[in-house]
Amino acid sequence: MLSVFQKTGHKTLSIFQRLGRANIFLLQILAGVGSLLVRPGLLIRQMYSVGVQTLIIVVVAGLFVGMVMALQSYYALVDFGAEDSVGVMVALSLLRELAPVVTGLLFAGRAGSALTAEIGLMKATEQLSGMEMMAVNPLQRVIAPRFFAGVLTMPMLATIFSAVGVLGAYLVAVVLLGLDYGPFWSQPQAKVDLYLDIYNGVIKSVVFGVLATWIAVFEGYDCIPTSEGLGQATTRTVVHSSLAILFMDFVLTAVMFSK
């Protein structure tokens, strides 16, 4: 019985220790923003690596999510003669929820795991230690560019997800199901609010970008530098990022859309 308490206490302590380390780590990264202003090339290279390489999966996922949303909305609304609202329903769903959340999850799976593996491998092969011994701070040269690249590219990817999703919905609703394209476009124009829907969606995607990239770079930097440790860290990145995104989505939705 005593050992159960002991183990629980030990586990709890280690979780708080890791949280503390992760917070200090984030502050150290934020302190490295100055070096990125001096060397913007580091940031641009990472934005390409993190953003462009995630683009394909985001575009394909956005297209199919929009198409499925249009189909489901049509089947639900047609019984009430409200099928003209498919466009606005899909647009609001994408802008408020689906684009930031699904992009965040895809980002964690694609870019987050790659970031953890890359940084973890650099640690395992002593590249980070080597930089330290060359009097180069790896937090500024390696971690900060990747972190800010993730934070900046997430809203861009979420915006692209929304745009492609609406296009997918258009293909299904107007081209396949034969709905009138007039209400499909005019209703979103009238109903979608710049601040409430678009800005809040962008804020969500920035928050998810911070969470997913922070977890990814921290897990890579803090991993046990062995093949097993690296595998565990990569798994943790995907699991923790996904859970953190879903939890924060609930919190943000409650705050942003409460009346």
Add this chain to the structure above:
Amino acid sequence: MSKQSTGHTTGAGAAGNDILVKITDLHFSRGSHKIFDGLSMEIPRRGVTAIMGPSGTGKTTLLKLIGGQLKPDAGKVEVDGQNIHRLKTGQLYDLRKRMGMLFQSGALLTDLTVFENIAYPLREHTKVDENLLRELVLMKLNAVGLRGAAQLMPSELSGGMARRVAMARAIALDPMMIMYDEPFTGQDPISMGVLVTLIEQLNAALNICSIVVSHDVQETMSIADYVHIISNGKVIESGTADELNHSQSEWTKQFIEGLADGPVPFHYPAPPLMDDLYEMPGFEQANATSQASIHGSSNASSPNQLFKG
């Protein structure tokens, strides 16, 4: 094979300004495992100093403590008169610009070419123009015999070549000391010979302090001016290669001659063999003959005895 004493003053007896690294009463643990327990050592400003000891004695950890990458639990590490663990980050990085380190894996940046790897510290810490930078990098590469490999990626290099590139990078900023972490491990005889020669020649040409951490006894002692042997968290013997070759210490003899058993036991601490064997489920059913046979080997203390048993 062993290099004879060069008449070089021993670390402990050298005058203060001849000492580059001074370690005093160093204590360091990882979890409950104590690695250093009051280790003290002095490393002279010039020449090759070897730190040797069996695997797991903390040789690499010691280099990381000297380089300020790890903090000791107690004790002091002074490099060029500065307590390295009391320095602010900026001061520590200024000091590291005068230190080179060759990691066991080479630690080359895998997304940069060999040329860019050598140029990296120069680009970070100097403002030399591209023409001069190119000349400097090619000179460093030429010194290690790899000028022709300048445009290769690290993944295209053999282990020995990677270490030579890392060596060229370590001397890029003309440091006052270079630390070599297991430079000979896993090398074929030719690569090993090249590395041994390079360490000796670079040290002589640059007239700096080279600290070689290794357990390759013959190779290391052939170039070392002074050797510290560490075990159980302390320096157990220091001296020139010649002095250690004639040491009367059982421990030093075992290490230098590579004996399987001695003061460092063959067996990891464990309860008696019979106690462990009797704990096996179903052992009671084993026949008396096999028990008697096993019993015969239970007191084996050396591998030969154990295998004979």
